[in-house]
Amino acid sequence: MEPDDGRGGAVGVQIKQNRRLPDFLQSVNLKYVKLGYHYLISNLLALCIIPLIIVISIEVSQMNMDDLRQLWIHLQFNLVSIIICSAILVFGLTVYIMKSPRPVYLVDFSCYRGPDDLKAPSEKFMKHSQLTGDFDESSLEFQRKILERSGLGEETYVPEAMHNIPPKPTIGAARQEAEQVMYGALDNLFNNTHVNPKDIGILVVNCSLFNPTPSLSAMIVNKYRLRGNIKSFNLGGMGCSAGVIAVDFAKDLLQLNRNTYAVVVSTENITQNWYFGNKKSMLIPNCLFRVGGAAVLLSNKANDRKRAKYKLVHVVRTHKGADDKAFRCVYQEQDDQGKIGVSLSKELMAIAGGALKTNITTLGPLVLPISEQLLFFSTLLIKKFFKADVKPYIPDFKLAFDHFCIHAGGRAVIDELEKNMQLLPVHVEASRMTLHRFGNTSSSSIWYELAYIEAKGRMRKGNRVWQIAFGSGFKCNSAVWQAMRNVKPSRNGPWEDCIHMYPVKLIS
Template sequence: MTARILSIGTALPDTRVEQSTLRDLFAAQPGFDRKSQRLVGAAFDAAAIDTRHVVLPQLAGRAADGLGVRDGDTLLMPPTGARNDEYRRTAPALFAEASRAALAGSGYEADAVTHVVTVSCTGMFAPGPDYHLVRDLGLSPTVERYHLGFIGCAAAIPALRLAARIVGADPAAVVLVACAELCSLHWQTSSHPDQIVAASVFADGAGAAVVASGDSSHDGLDLDDFATHVTDEGEKDMAWTVGDSGFEMTLTPEVPRIIGREISAIAADVVGELDRVDAWAVHPGGRSILDRVENALGLDATALAPSRDVLRRHGNMSSATLLFILRDLLADAARVEGDRIAALAFGPGLTVEAAKITVRRAAG
């Protein structure tokens, strides 16, 4: 039995902020010399991002309760505990909003959900997001719950793989997959190039999908196959560790170079014949990553338009981002019955996750 994504819901924090506003704020930090300021300007301007959403209104210059991250134009460095408290306060609502939207389009009521898979790498607490979804959505107290943490930007694909395995073993299962990331909580006011690059791309958002056995009465995305690949290099180039002042992201310039060098062989291995792919859902870790993938695979300039559009409007929302791209592909009337989608995402390791997906349109 093939598992199918029946619907995808998304959610964003209320605060929408221009990339130029964040650039100017970050460049104005005390202790940044002219070289650092030029690096900030170059990184933010080259990111191909127009706007991002954040759970911290102070980043947009608005007064707000909760975590204090700004004193005038000076960004503060709250301790990790305070940042995690803000995650615990704000993340459950985004998980719930995206999940309600996914359920609303799936044809299933909340009491039909049999399994919950939650994903996040930007906070932790127990009972966690999986538990809160049971309470917030009124799910059955007997729902099986799983949480995937610290897999990073690639995590939506392992979550969908787990959902597909569950449905494959139990065709009556209805699996709710929900990803939420609050990357803005972990901004580091450092002039180190890695931290500048991280600050220039990461944003907040949530996505959810309902996965179940498909039938001809409902549009959807069949989850046909999955693969994972660990590259020979990159273990130290993309990393996510817990520091005293938030989670510390390492994202070096080697990441797009490694992906550019290795993605052709990996894609041929895990996706198969590339000329049989009708659409691409590539996680936009940054503009340079998309450029490297496009060039290495010899793709048409429009092939990664869905990924570039999500990056432009929302930034890199870590694990949630891929669900935004798949949502847009599912809603695209140009995607017809039988179209083949190749999904690729990149996480710490450096790990490449891939999925083969087929578009299904309701009969008639």
């Protein structure tokens, strides 16, 4: 029993609190020691240069007129050397400026939001799956369990062809889905930016599973009557990380073409890629993938700096396709009955973790403060040379980024990254809510997440955003953006009618 002082056992409570107090103070002290170390190392160069500048200033201020006259005479006798050095310096600076990459600005972006009649709540999804007659009882129960654990809400969209009984996955219906998504996003983008489509010099479209002839990019050229000399590209079969690949490709093209716009369209097509068989590993995409797409306007024009939302800082791409297991972990194939679908391997999470590790090893030195880099490499050296049993130091990416857009591929993907990278719930909120509201929209999911952060009013000038995407092949790609201003959501954004309801509490 706790000792009683006549006030209901308050002494016992106080003793317990005091016992916990040293641990609490120790954690607080360690927190501030690490924070102080971070600021010290990050500003080490400035701390060294400032005293040097002060010393030089004092020395110059103490020089008398005779000293200054002697210095001027010395410079006159070495006039030729000074001119040559100045010429070399000017030439070097000119070459550096000419060769340095042109900044790439994200003027604006738009995400497609489907009409209400395309929504597919779980009860309707299961009823339609049963009425098609293609799935046995075991497959129906498997899909029900996947839906319950998926993190998807009741307002995600499936294409019109899947609302029919029986479904009508024709090429005409697939084209209709592609047109609705791409044109819906592009119309809104052009309306918000007031850019004339004929001013677009570069067009990059990515869609993995639907590649008709003429191509999706040609459909856009035809719809908006884009100019004849446009550089148009169509990327297929590159998975959910293709959105970052498309941005990287557009960035490289903007280095070669002056004063122009580039449009990136990222989408996926479900109509002809629904699986109507009973192989469990191929049923998962039916439960996770939903209709969605995004259009992004990039520019290398100097006068777009003022109105741009973001500046592209880094793109890092990792490809694990040389490994057979990684290559086949997301694989389109036929089952025993000849029905086509995309199979997901049980080793997918482990392979994704390995790809992420490689990617952040490359990205880390580019974005992490020097304090985190020193801690990371010191633990590696101790482990290698002293054979000490030291856990690898996990860099604190929260010191490098203000916001995280993790591909909403599934609940397990988000959970693993939150745990392994020691992120806070707020850092993965955009990913979880995007998965809940729109489902896995493949390569466009990272843009729905960025739109969520904007809609919440969290994007401030100078903030850095890390977009992380995973895809078949197997690939892990990262894009880093920096906000040019306090960013407000664009008109007709995907969250405009529902942001007040988010975040929602998810069932564990």
